[in-house]
Amino acid sequence: xxxxxxxxxxxxxxxxxxxxxxxxxxxxxxxxxxxxxxxxxxxxxxxxxxxxxxxxxxxxxxxxxxxxxxxxxxxxxxxxxxxxxxxxxxxxxxxxxxxxxxxxxxxxxxxxxxxxxx
Amino acid sequence: xxxxxxxxxxxxxxxxxxxxxxxxxxxxxxxxxxxxxxxxxxxxxxxxxxxxxxxxxxxxxxxxxxxxxxxxxxxxxxxxxxxxxxxxxxxxxxxxxxxxxxxxxxxxxxxxxxxxxxxxxxxxxxxxxxxxxxxxxxxxxxxxxxxxxxxxxxxxxxxxxxxxxxxxxxxxxxxxxxxxxxxxxxxxxxxxxxxxxxxxxxxxxxxxxxxxxxxxxxxxxxxxxxxxxxxxxxxxxxxxxxxxxxxxxxxxxxxxxxxxxxxxxxxxxxxxxxxxxxxxxxxxxxxxxxxxxxxxxxxxxxxxxxxxxxxxxxxxxxxxxxxxxxxxxxxxxxxxxxxxxxxxxxxxxxxxxxxxxxxxxxxxxxxxxxxxxxxxxxxxxxxxxxxxxxxxxxxxxxxxxxxxxxxxxxxxxxxxxxxxxxxxxxxxxxxxxxxxxxxxxxxxxxxxxxxxxxxxxxxxxxxxxxxxxxxxxxxxxxxxxxxxxxxxxxxxxxxxxxxxxxxxxxxxxxxxxxxxxxxxxxxxxxxxxxxxxxxxxxxxxxxxxxxxxxxxxxxxxxxxxxxxxxxxxxxxxxxxxxxxxxxxxxxxxxxxxxxxxxxxxxxxxxxx
Numbered sequence: 053x054x055x056x057x058x059x060x061x062x063x064x065x066x067x068x069x070x071x072x073x074x075x076x077x078x079x080x081x082x083x084x085x086x087x088x089x090x091x092x093x094x095x096x097x098x099x100x101x102x103x104x105x106x107x108x109x110x111x112x113x114x115x116x117x118x119x120x121x122x123x124x125x126x127x128x129x130x131x132x133x134x135x136x137x138x139x140x141x142x143x144x145x146x147x148x149x150x151x152x153x154x155x156x157x158x159x160x161x162x163x164x165x166x167x168x169x170x
Numbered sequence: 171x172x173x174x175x176x177x178x179x180x181x182x183x184x185x186x187x188x189x190x191x192x193x194x195x196x197x198x199x200x201x202x203x204x205x206x207x208x209x210x211x212x213x214x215x216x217x218x219x220x221x222x223x224x225x226x227x228x229x230x231x232x233x234x235x236x237x238x239x240x241x242x243x244x245x246x247x248x249x250x251x252x253x254x255x256x257x258x259x260x261x262x263x264x265x266x267x268x269x270x271x272x273x274x275x276x277x278x279x280x281x282x283x284x285x286x287x288x289x290x291x292x293x294x295x296x297x298x299x300x301x302x303x304x305x306x307x308x309x310x311x312x313x314x315x316x317x318x319x320x321x322x323x324x325x326x327x328x329x330x331x332x333x334x335x336x337x338x339x340x341x342x343x344x345x346x347x348x349x350x351x352x353x354x355x356x357x358x359x360x361x362x363x364x365x366x367x368x369x370x371x372x373x374x375x376x377x378x379x380x381x382x383x384x385x386x387x388x389x390x391x392x393x394x395x396x397x398x399x400x401x402x403x404x405x406x407x408x409x410x411x412x413x414x415x416x417x418x419x420x421x422x423x424x425x426x427x428x429x430x431x432x433x434x435x436x437x438x439x440x441x442x443x444x445x446x447x448x449x450x451x452x453x454x455x456x457x458x459x460x461x462x463x464x465x466x467x468x469x470x471x472x473x474x475x476x477x478x479x480x481x482x483x484x485x486x487x488x489x490x491x492x493x494x495x496x497x498x499x500x501x502x503x504x505x506x507x508x509x510x511x512x513x514x515x516x517x518x519x520x521x522x523x524x525x526x527x528x529x530x531x532x533x534x535x536x537x538x539x540x541x542x543x544x545x546x547x548x549x550x551x552x553x554x555x556x557x558x559x560x561x562x563x564x565x566x567x568x569x570x571x572x573x574x575x576x577x578x579x580x581x582x583x584x585x586x587x588x589x590x591x592x593x594x595x596x597x598x599x600x601x602x603x604x605x606x607x608x609x610x611x612x613x614x615x616x617x618x619x620x621x622x623x624x625x626x627x628x629x630x631x632x633x634x635x636x637x638x639x640x641x642x643x644x645x646x647x648x649x650x651x652x653x654x655x656x657x658x659x660x661x662x663x664x665x666x667x668x669x670x671x672x673x674x675x676x677x678x679x680x681x682x683x684x685x686x687x688x689x690x691x692x693x694x695x696x697x698x699x700x701x702x703x704x705x706x707x708x709x710x711x712x713x714x715x716x717x718x719x720x721x722x723x724x725x726x727x728x729x730x731x732x733x734x735x736x737x738x739x740x741x742x743x744x745x746x747x748x749x750x751x752x753x754x755x756x757x758x759x760x761x762x763x764x765x766x767x768x769x770x771x772x773x774x775x776x777x778x
Contacts, residue, residue, distance in 0.1 A: 061752075079771055159223045170205060
C-alpha cells in the first residue's frame with residue numbers, strides 16, 4: 053500500500069503471509085523379505101506408520117515492511133524503514149523433548165537515513 | 171591461458187588510455203555530473219532461530235552504517251555511471267559503466283550476499299537398537315559424532331563481472347568489434363559435511379566442518395563483424411571461453427576398521443577398499459573447460475527472412491581424475507514473415523556429448539586366514555568349489571549421447587490484438603549406453619504447443635483486457651531411467667550363476683534380483699496456463715493466473731501434478747472524494763500452490 057498525503061511525504065506498507073505444508077503419505081512395503089537364506093530377514097520388516105508424522109512440515113512466515121520519507125528540501129529527504137519478520141516451524145522433528153530443536157524466530161530490522169541529490 | 175587473456179585485457183586497457191589521451195588538454199566546461207547519495211544506519215534485533223528468520227541477511231545487532239549511491243557523468247562523448255549499495259561487507263552490490271565515445275564501452279558488476287546454513291544436530295538418527303556385542307555396536311543401532319557442535323555455518327556468495335568492448339573507429343565496409351569478458355563467482359564460508367564412520371559403519375554418522383573456498387573463473391575473448399545495407403544485414407562472431415573451477419579443500423574423516431557384528435573380528439580385511447585411515451571427503455573436484463563458439467546471422471528485409479546459425483565445441487576436464495567430456499553443438503534457425511499476418515520459425519539442432527569411460531580397478535587384498543588364506547577372492551584357492559568373477563569393470567557414462575532436435579513455431583494475427591501461436595518440436599536422444607532407456611531404444615519426444623494472446627474489450631463491462639492462454643502436450647517414448655532399479659516380490663534364493671564362498675545370500679545377489687524399472691521422467695506431460703488482466707476502471711485492475719501441470723509415466727507408476735492459481739487486485743481509491751489529501755494505492759495478492767508426486771518407494775538394502 054502506498055500513500056502520498058502530500059508531495060513531500062509518502063508512506064509505504066507491505067505485508068506477506070505464507071503458510072506451507074507438506075508430508076510423505078503413509079505407505080507399506082509389499083511384505084518382508086522372506087528368503088530363508090537371509091539370516092537377518094526379521095530386521096527388514098520395517099514399520100513405516102510414523103513416516104507421515106516424521107516428514108510433516110508446517111511453516112508459517114510473516115514479513116511486514118513499513119517505510120516513510122519526507123522531503124526536507126528539493127534535494128534532501130529523510131527516510132525511515134522498519135521490517136518485522138516472523139518464522140514459525142509448527143512441526144519440528146529434530147531434537148528431544150528435553151532439548152527441542154528450535155526452528156522458529158522473529159526479527160526487527162530498522163533503518164534511518166537521508167537522501168541527497170546533486 | 172590466463173596469461174594470454176590478461177595480455178588481451180592489457181591491450182584493451184592501453185587502447186582506453188589512447189582514447190582518453192586524445193582528450194588531453196581539453197577543458198572541462200562541458201562536464202555534466204549529477205547523482206544522489208543515501209547514507210544511513212541500521213540495526214537488527216532478533217530472537218529464536220536467526221538462520222531461518224534472516225536466512226539471507228547478515229543479522230548483526232549493533233547500529234551499523236550503510237550507503238546507497240547513484241552517479242552520472244558526461245563530458246563530450248564520454249559517459250560514466252555508477253550505482254550500488256553497501257549494507258554490510260557481506261551484503262553489497264555495485265555497478266559501473268564507462269563509454270568512451272562508443273569506441274570503448276565497459277561494464278563492471280560486483281555483488282556479495284550471505285546465506286546462513288543449518289547445523290544438523292544429528293539427534294534424529296535414533297533407530298532400532300540391539301544389544302552391543304564384543305564392545306562394538308551391533309547394527310542397526312545408529313549413533314553419531316558431531317566434531318564441531320557449536321559452529322554456526324554460512325556461505326558468502328560473491329560475483330565480479332567485467333565486460334569490455336572495443337569498436338574499431340575506422341569507416342570500413344565491415345564494422346569490427348573485439349570484446350573481453352571476465353567473470354569470477356566465489357563461495358566462501360563454512361558448511362557441515364556428513365559421512366559414515368567407515369565401510370561398515372553406516373550406523374555411525376560423523377559430522378565435520380568443511381571450509382568452503384570455491385571459485386569459478388571465466389575468461390572470454392571474441393570478435394564480431396557486422397555489415398548492413400538498407401536491404402540486408404549480416405553478422406559473424408567468434409568467441410573463445412576458458413573456465414576454471416577450484417573446488418577448494420576437503421575435510422578429513424577417520425574411517426574405522428570394519429568388524430563382524432557378532433564375533434567382533436576383522437574378517438572383512440580381504441574385501442575392504444579403505445579402513446584405519448584419515449581420508450578426505452565432501453570434495454568438489456577441480457575442473458577446467460574451454461569452448462569455441464562461432465555464430466552468424468543474416469536478415470534480408472525484402473524477403474522478410476532471417477537466418478541464424480552457429481556451432482560450439484567444448485572440452486571439460488576433471489583435474490582430479492583426468493576424466494574428460496567433449497561436447498559439440500550445431501544449430502540453425504530460419505525465420506520468415508513474408509506472408510501477411512503469419513510469422514514462421516524453423517529450427518534444427520544437433521548435440522553430441524562424449525564422456526570418457528572410467529575403468530574401476532577394485533582393490534583385492536589377499537585373505538590372511540581361513541580356507542582362502544593367501545589368495546584373493548577372484549583368483550581363489552583352487553580347492554574351493556565356487557566360480558568367481560572379476561570385480562573390476564569399465565564404467566560407461568550415462569550422459570554420453572547424440573541428440574537431434576527440429577521444430578517449427580507459427581504465429582498468426584487473427585485480427586487486431588488477437589494472435590494465435592502454435593509450435594511442434596521433435597527431439598531424439600540416442601544414448602551411447604542404451605541400458606538407461608528402459609527398453610534399450612532411442613528416446614523420442616514430441617511436443618505440441620497452442621496458445622492465444624488477445625487484447626480486447628471485455629463484454630458487459632467493456633474494459634481493456636489482456637488474456638494469454640496456452641496448452642502444451644508432450645509425449646516421450648523410452649525416457650531415461652534404470653530398467654532394473656528395484657526388486658518387487660517375494661525373494662526366493664536366486665539362481666546362482668556365480669557361487670559364493672559364504673553361507674547366506676550376498677548383497678550383490680540381491681542386486682541381481684532387481685526386476686522393476688525406476689525413473690522420475692514422464693512419458694506424458696500436460697501443461698495449461700491462463701493469464702488474464704482486466705483494467706476494471708482507471709483506478710483498478712484485476713489479474714488472474716492459473717497453471718496446471720500433470721506428468722505421468724504409466725510404465726513405472728510415477729505421477730506428478732500441480733495446481734498454481736493466483737489473483738492480484740490493484741486499487742487506487744479516489745480519497746479526495748473522502749476529504750483526504752494525497753493519493754493512495756493498494757495491491758492485494760493471493761497465491762496457492764498444491765502439488766503431489768506418486769512414486770515407487772525403494773528401500774535400499776545395505777548388508778556389509
